[in-house]
Amino acid sequence: xxxxxxxxxxxxxxxxxxxxxxxxxxxxxxxxxxxxxxxxxxxxxxxxxxxxxxxxxxxxxxxxxxxxxxxxxxxxxxxxxxxxxxxxxxxxxxxxxxxxxxxxxxxxx
Amino acid sequence: xxxxxxxxxxxxxxxxxxxxxxxxxxxxxxxxxxxxxxxxxxxxxxxxxxxxxxxxxxxxxxxxxxxxxxxxxxxxxxxxxxxxxxxxxxxxxxxxxxxxxxxxxxxxxxxxxxxxxxxxxxxxxxxxxxxxxxxxxxxxxxxxxxxxxxxxxxxxxxxxxxxxxxxxxxxxxxxxxxxxxxxxxxxxxxxxxxxxxxxxxxxxxxxxxxxxxxxxxxxxxxxxxxxxxxxxxxxxxxxxxxxxxxxxxxxxxxxxxxxxxxxxxxxxxxxxxxxxxxxxxxxxxxxxxxxxxxxxxxxxxxxxxxxxxxxxxxxxxxxxxxxxxxxxxxxxxxxxxxxxxxxxxxxxxxxxxxxxxxxxxxxxxxxxxxxxxxxxxxxxxxxxxxxxxxxxxxxxxxxxxxxxxxxxxxxxxxxxxxxxxxxxxxxxxxxxxxxxxxxxxxxxxxxxxxxxxxxxxxxxxxxxxxxxxxxxxxxxxxxxxxxxxxxxxxxxxxxxxxxxxxxxxxxxxxxxxxxxxxx
Numbered sequence: 001x002x003x004x005x006x007x008x009x010x011x012x013x014x015x016x017x018x019x020x021x022x023x024x025x026x027x028x029x030x031x032x033x034x035x036x037x038x039x040x041x042x043x044x045x046x047x048x049x050x051x052x053x054x055x056x057x058x059x060x061x062x063x064x065x066x067x068x069x070x071x072x073x074x075x076x077x078x079x080x081x082x083x084x085x086x087x088x089x090x091x092x093x094x095x096x097x098x099x100x101x102x103x104x105x106x107x108x109x
Numbered sequence: 110x111x112x113x114x115x116x117x118x119x120x121x122x123x124x125x126x127x128x129x130x131x132x133x134x135x136x137x138x139x140x141x142x143x144x145x146x147x148x149x150x151x152x153x154x155x156x157x158x159x160x161x162x163x164x165x166x167x168x169x170x171x172x173x174x175x176x177x178x179x180x181x182x183x184x185x186x187x188x189x190x191x192x193x194x195x196x197x198x199x200x201x202x203x204x205x206x207x208x209x210x211x212x213x214x215x216x217x218x219x220x221x222x223x224x225x226x227x228x229x230x231x232x233x234x235x236x237x238x239x240x241x242x243x244x245x246x247x248x249x250x251x252x253x254x255x256x257x258x259x260x261x262x263x264x265x266x267x268x269x270x271x272x273x274x275x276x277x278x279x280x281x282x283x284x285x286x287x288x289x290x291x292x293x294x295x296x297x298x299x300x301x302x303x304x305x306x307x308x309x310x311x312x313x314x315x316x317x318x319x320x321x322x323x324x325x326x327x328x329x330x331x332x333x334x335x336x337x338x339x340x341x342x343x344x345x346x347x348x349x350x351x352x353x354x355x356x357x358x359x360x361x362x363x364x365x366x367x368x369x370x371x372x373x374x375x376x377x378x379x380x381x382x383x384x385x386x387x388x389x390x391x392x393x394x395x396x397x398x399x400x401x402x403x404x405x406x407x408x409x410x411x412x413x414x415x416x417x418x419x420x421x422x423x424x425x426x427x428x429x430x431x432x433x434x435x436x437x438x439x440x441x442x443x444x445x446x447x448x449x450x451x452x453x454x455x456x457x458x459x460x461x462x463x464x465x466x467x468x469x470x471x472x473x474x475x476x477x478x479x480x481x482x483x484x485x486x487x488x489x490x491x492x493x494x495x496x497x498x499x500x501x502x503x504x505x506x507x508x509x510x511x512x513x514x515x516x517x518x519x520x521x522x523x524x525x526x527x528x529x530x531x532x533x534x535x536x537x538x539x540x541x542x543x544x545x546x547x548x549x550x551x552x553x554x555x556x557x558x559x560x561x562x563x564x565x566x567x568x569x570x571x572x573x574x575x576x577x578x579x580x581x582x583x584x585x586x587x588x589x590x591x592x593x594x595x596x597x598x599x600x601x602x603x604x605x606x607x608x609x610x611x612x613x614x615x616x617x618x619x620x621x622x623x624x625x626x627x628x
Binding site: 015045046048049050052053056057060076077080081083084085086087088089090 | 399401402446448465466467468469470485486487488489492493496497516520523524525526
């Protein structure tokens with residue numbers, strides 16, 4: 001994978017709870033490309049354990065295919081929930097889009 | 110953490126057969142009414158035409174009779190000279206004009222196409238009057254010649270009359286045909302009506318049968334679902350009750366308090382649990398956890414995680430390696446995601462050692478200090494093989510209390526910082542006030558203040574006895590021994606036996622007897 005590989009952006013918005021499970025599942029699908037993936041959660045204020053679990057599953061799939069992932073976070077409340085879930089251990093988490101993109105462009109995962 | 114149960118809606122469709130029947134009637138009734146009017150019109154027309162044909166035939170007969178009277182009178186008078194014959198002649202003449210006019214009217218009414226024959230009849234009669242009857246009545250000479258000429262004219266007249274009669278007969282045949290057609294239409298209409306009514310009845314019957322069958326099927330399914338749901342709920346509740354009711358140990362130096370309040374809106378069993386186990390004198394293990402989801406599967410996953418944690422606690426004195434061990438086991442079982450905090454309370458040294466896995470941070474309260482959130486981190490269990498957990502040790506004081514809780518205690522409002530603040534305030538407000546065994550329930554009450562609880566909430570507190578509480582004086586509260594966490598290994602043999610006995614004694618119904626882990 002080269003830094004030039006095209007970037008995939010998956011954007012989720014709103015409060016993500018069990019009711020949005022299907023929609024989140026549909027949104028979190030890896031495309032056929034080989035480039036890095038930015039999961040844009042900058043407009044997400046809440047996510048319950050179902051969605052956390054879905055994010056982790058997606059991360060495992062992406063890792064298995066050698067694709068680099070970054071999470072972009074907007075709401076501090078949501079960042080706190082991700083801290084609870086220990087997601088900092090599994091994801092590169094950014095609150096600045098530029099830094100996230102720099103990270104993703106920075107070479108192989 | 111909850112997963113709502115999908116509700117099975119039953120559709121009541123008994124209004125449909127009525128709608129189908131109404132639709133059929135709306136279609137059929139106008140057809141019948143319109144058809145009836147059409148048939149009646151056809152019959153009226155046929156009947157009227159029949160009358161006119163008959164009248165025309167009568168009128169034509171009258172014309173022929175009148176003409177015959179005229180001819181008879183004239184020929185009789187010519188042959189005998191007797192004036193007596195003038196009466197039939199006069200009578201015939203009088204009748205002829207009226208009858209001829211009647212035939213002309215009939216022809217118009219019957220819309221006969223060719224009226225030249227009728228005109229010719231009138232013209233021939235006039236010629237006969239002028240050229241035959243009048244000369245003969247004047248006793249003209251050459252009577253025989255005139256009579257011959259008259260015969261030719263009368264033949265022509267009769268020929269025309271025959272033509273008119275033929276035309277009337279043809280009209281009658283036409284009328285008969287249209288009457289037959291009308292009758293055919295009546296038959297067709299009756300047939301259509303019968304078929305339509307039969308179809309309506311059949312359709313109604315089919316729809317009704319199907320509706321009844323569907324309602325029966327739905328009722329059966331609903332019944333089965335209800336039974337299945339009730340069974341699952343009962344089993345899950347039994348499992349959870351069995352575990353939640355496992356008594357927390359009471360020791361002289363460490364006290365527990367706990368509360369579990371299920372979500373108020375749905376009578377479903379959640380995946381929250383807590384445990385406290387006395388491992389050796391002065392040393393207890395504590396766990397709080399939350400399995401994602403609800404119901405039997407969550408209860409079973411909770412059971413498994415719980416067993417694994419308690420068993421691993423015997424082998425490992427380090428909370429982080431305990432979590433790693435259990436994570437590996439749950440990954441092998443493809444378990445649901447689980448978040449947990451587990452650790453040890455060492456009442457000899459007033460040390461809490463713990464590790465967290467995807468779980469909100471523990472709260473520590475020390476005498477004279479505001480409650481604070483402790484360090485936390487680590488991924489939930491059962492999501493990644495390579496997850497790394499970290500142990501944290503907190504040196505505290507006598508009277509210190511650790512508060513563990515599940516996410517429902519802080520995520521009740523969607524602002525989690527507000528939730529944390531509320532929790533810390535609740536913990537601060539109950540400190541010292543409530544008897545130690547009611548502290549967890551009091552914290553729950555302060556947080557929710559009677560509000561409906563949207564998620565399951567479990568709260569577990571672990572407290573070191575304050576100097577005044579001590580029932581045994583075998584410890585020096587001020588003594589702080591820098592004993593490593595592995596320092597307890599000397600007593601592990603004894604711990605296993607006591608844990609084994611404890612678990613066996615408190616084994617809930619339906620749970621297999623724990624195996625002795627080490628010999």
